[in-house]
Amino acid sequence: MSPRALLADTLSPLVDLVYPPRCPACGAGLARQVGLCAECWDQLVIPSAPSCGTCQRPFGESGPDDGAICAPCLAKPPKHDGIAAATLYNDVSRKLVLALKHGGRIALAPMLARLMAARLRPSSTERLIIPVPLHRWRLWQRGFNQAGLLAREIARLGHGRLMVDGLIRTRRTPSLGGMGAKARRRVLTGAVTVNPRYAAALRGRHVILVDDVLTSGATSSVCVAALKKAGATSVTICCFARVLDEAIDLRAPPERETPGSTKDPGAT
DSSP states (O other), X not given: OOHHHHHHHXXXXXXXXXXXXXXXXXXXXXXXXXXXXXXXXXXXBOOOSSBOTTTOOBOOTTSOOTTOOOHHHHHSOOSSSOEEEXXXXXXXXXXXXXXXXXXXXGGGHHHHHHHHHTTSOOOSSOOEEEEOOOOHHHHHHHSSOHHHHHHHHHHHTTSSEEOTTSEEEOSOOOOOTTOOHHHHHHHHTTSEEEOGGGHHHHTTOEEEEEEEEEOSSHHHHHHHHHHHHTTOSEEEEEEEEEOOGGGSOOSSOOOOSSOOOOOSSSOO
C-alpha cells in the first residue's frame, strides 16, 4: 500500500465521523465516502447500442441497426470523430454535474471520470487529452476548471497524455444557458483557439476533448474546429452527461441549470 493510500485508510474513520458519507445526488447515507446510493445508481441512464455510427446517439431497441447514421448526422455531418458519453442527462446526472461544477465537490471528479473512461474506445496510439477551456477570469472566480479535473483523471486511468492548456479561451463569453444553438455558435465564434505552444505537437495526433456536459454542441464544435485546423487527425468528445431528451423517458423532467437540447450533431 502506498503512503498516500495508507494515510487515507488511517484517517478515514475520523473523516467519516466529521463528514458522514452521503450520496452526492440525493443525500442518502452511504457506507463509504465514494459512489452513489443504489437508487441513484439505478437512475443513471447509460447510452447503449444500437447507436449512430458517427455520434453514438442511441436509437433504442426499435430503431435502426447499430452503426447506422442518425438523421442529424446525415443532415449535417459533424466535424468530430465520435462522442463518448458516460450518461444521458437526467435528474441524477444533473445533480452530480452541479455538485462538481458549482458546489465545489471536486472529489467527485475521479468517479465521474471512471464512468467516462469506460465509454472510450480502445486505441493503439497514444492520444492527447485536452479539456474544454475556461476563460481566465471565470477560472479565477470558480477556482478550477471542471473539465480539466475530469481530463486529469482520465489521463491517470491511462487513456492518453494530458495537455491541460492545449486550448485557450481568448475572450470572456456570457453564460450560454437559455441560448439556442445558433446564438451559442454566434457568441463562441473565435472565442477558442489552440495554445501556440502546442500547435506543432497537435499535428497528426488523435485527441480526446473532455467536458462535463454536452448540450447543443456549440462549445465543443469550436474546440473541434480549432484542433482540426491545427492538424489533429481525429477528435473524440468525451463527456459525463449528454443532453438527448428524445433518447430517455424522464420520469420527472428537472429544471435546467444546464439548459437546451441537442438538436445538431456537433457537441457541448
